[in-house]
Amino acid sequence: MSKQPSRDDPSKPKQHGYEYKKQFYQSSEVAADYDEHRFRTPKRQRRNARKWAAIQQALALTDGVKTIVDLPCGTGRFTGHLARAGYTVVGSDISIEMMQQAAKLPSVSHENIKGYVRADAEALPFRTKSADCVMSIRFLFHVDPDTRRCMLREFGRVSRRWVIADYRHKYSVRYGIWKLSRALGLTRRPFERVSVKSMTAEFEDAGLRVARIINVRRWLSDKWVVLAEAGHVDPDSLKVRLAGTDYSDLEVTEKLGEGKRSVVYRARWQGRDVGLKVYKPAAIARHARKHKLPLAEFEHRRNRAFFDARGMSKYVAEPLGFIVEPGFQMSLQECLDGEVYYFAQREHADFISPRFMDDLAEVVSLSHEAKLYDIDLHAMNVMVDRKAGGPKLFDFNQIPFTERPQNPFIGLALKLGLLGRESRDLRKLARFNNFERVERKLLKYYEQHGTSPA
Numbered sequence: 001m002s003k004q005p006s007r008d009d010p011s012k013p014k015q016h017g018y019e020y021k022k023q024f025y026q027s028s029e030v031a032a033d034y035d036e037h038r039f040r041t042p043k044r045q046r047r048n049a050r051k052w053a054a055i056q057q058a059l060a061l062t063d064g065v066k067t068i069v070d071l072p073c074g075t076g077r078f079t080g081h082l083a084r085a086g087y088t089v090v091g092s093d094i095s096i097e098m099m100q101q102a103a104k105l106p107s108v109s110h111e112n113i114k115g116y117v118r119a120d121a122e123a124l125p126f127r128t129k130s131a132d133c134v135m136s137i138r139f140l141f142h143v144d145p146d147t148r149r150c151m152l153r154e155f156g157r158v159s160r161r162w163v164i165a166d167y168r169h170k171y172s173v174r175y176g177i178w179k180l181s182r183a184l185g186l187t188r189r190p191f192e193r194v195s196v197k198s199m200t201a202e203f204e205d206a207g208l209r210v211a212r213i214i215n216v217r218r219w220l221s222d223k224w225v226v227l228a229e230a231g232h233v234d235p236d237s238l239k240v241r242l243a244g245t246d247y248s249d250l251e252v253t254e255k256l257g258e259g260k261r262s263v264v265y266r267a268r269w270q271g272r273d274v275g276l277k278v279y280k281p282a283a284i285a286r287h288a289r290k291h292k293l294p295l296a297e298f299e300h301r302r303n304r305a306f307f308d309a310r311g312m313s314k315y316v317a318e319p320l321g322f323i324v325e326p327g328f329q330m331s332l333q334e335c336l337d338g339e340v341y342y343f344a345q346r347e348h349a350d351f352i353s354p355r356f357m358d359d360l361a362e363v364v365s366l367s368h369e370a371k372l373y374d375i376d377l378h379a380m381n382v383m384v385d386r387k388a389g390g391p392k393l394f395d396f397n398q399i400p401f402t403e404r405p406q407n408p409f410i411g412l413a414l415k416l417g418l419l420g421r422e423s424r425d426l427r428k429l430a431r432f433n434n435f436e437r438v439e440r441k442l443l444k445y446y447e448q449h450g451t452s453p454a
């Protein structure tokens with residue numbers, strides 16, 4: 001009969017906190033005791049079986065998964081299961097000791113396990129899009145939210161599409177008891193648990209879309225297994241997607257930049273350079289909650305309305321087309337030759353026409369004449385045309401506040417005529433050369449991505 005797990009077991013962490021745990025498992029003594037402590041009693045085996053069932057449920061919702069990185073694999077709790085289920089698996093962990101333990105266990109050995117790689121989840125040594133799925137169990141909830149976002153971003157980079165991770169949530173009896181105890185002053189112990197909203201936001205910040213949340217055991221367990229989808233497209237898979245469509249000859253030539261909503265590429269299509277926008281799953285999902293038209297179609301139509309408005313075609317990138325498919329949306333527009341106004345003026349670019357601000361004022365008044373509002377006018381969103389020296393617009397605010405006011409007071413003020421539909425654009429036009437907000441945003445971008453937005 002196996003002994004009951006105890007607080008004194010070598011593999012029971014003695015402190016909270018990610019930094020401690022990152023070091024803790026890098027010990028042979030801890031690794032050797034890990035399975036004994038975690039999985040030997042019947043109760044713990046039942047708990048493991050439930051977790052594996054939830055992981056299988058998540059995997060059943062995916063398609064095309066052949067290769068999985070199990071990260072951290074620890075002593076291989078699920079590495080063997082995955083291999084026996086037919087997946088090609090690579091185990092990965094920061095602790096060599098834990099992986100050595102996994103490699104020793106007969107229950108973990110299988111020909112589908114292709115090896116073990118030492119890796120820090122904060123900066124993975126794997127190539128971009130080198131696996132179909134990254135799975136991370138019993139890990140992220142030990143990590144602070146900022147580092148967690150960074151890790152999720154890494155998982156999304158390495159995975160061609162799917163990420164599976166477990167989270168501790170607050171919709172359980174245990175959480176209710178803790179809340180009550182805290183309210184009664186019986187405990188001051190912190191008990192960090194996520195809500196649906198905070199967890200979804202973490203994934204979205206990392207460029208991932210939550211596809212399904214699976215309860216390991218409703219109310220009785222505080223664990224979810226979360227299935228998420230990564231947002232990037234690689235040029236090869238794009239070719240496959242576009243075969244047989246009007247865009248089958250589209251060739252991606254370079255990545256131009258990445259925003260919150262999309263990744264933008266330069267591409268060749270029908271013998272010309274075009275700008276290709278591939279929308280991120282999280283942005284597609286966010287937009288779908290607000291509007292019945294899919295994001296790519298919505299943006300295409302909005303840009304088209306500006307482009308077609310009287311006198312505006314010389315100021316707006318021509319929208320060329322879009323695709324909306326399950327799990328994939330893209331749009332194409334004229335590739336502009338110019339420089340974003342913020343950088344052009346900073347570098348004193350001599351191609352900025354002296355009439356630039358007058359032209360911009362004309363853009364605003366022509367738009368309003370066509371009853372188009374909320375242009376999102378700021379120095380990173382307007383390009384200076386290298387030939388004409390005037391403004392060229394390529395990206396508009398999504399759903400204008402005139403259509404979907406942010407709060408009821410704005411809606412009421414619009415209705416009562418206290419707020420003009422054109423007010424926001426006129427204010428932005430007047431402040432166009434005040435870069436404070438743009439610089440704050442840029443700084444945030446640099447901090448998050450380490451590069452400037454292209």
Ligand SMILES: C[S@@+](CC[C@H](N)C(=O)[O-])C[C@H]1O[C@@H](n2cnc3c(N)ncnc32)[C@H](O)[C@@H]1O
Pocket residue numbers: 021022023025026071072073074075076077078092093094095098119120121122136137138139
């Ligand atoms: C509680 S175990 C979970 C292992 C396994 N997934 C399971 O369910 O049994 C946590 C593992 O995370 C690993 N770990 C901690 N920090 C890490 C990091 N930054 N990168 C990769 N692995 C890490 C530890 O070495 C340990 O093996």
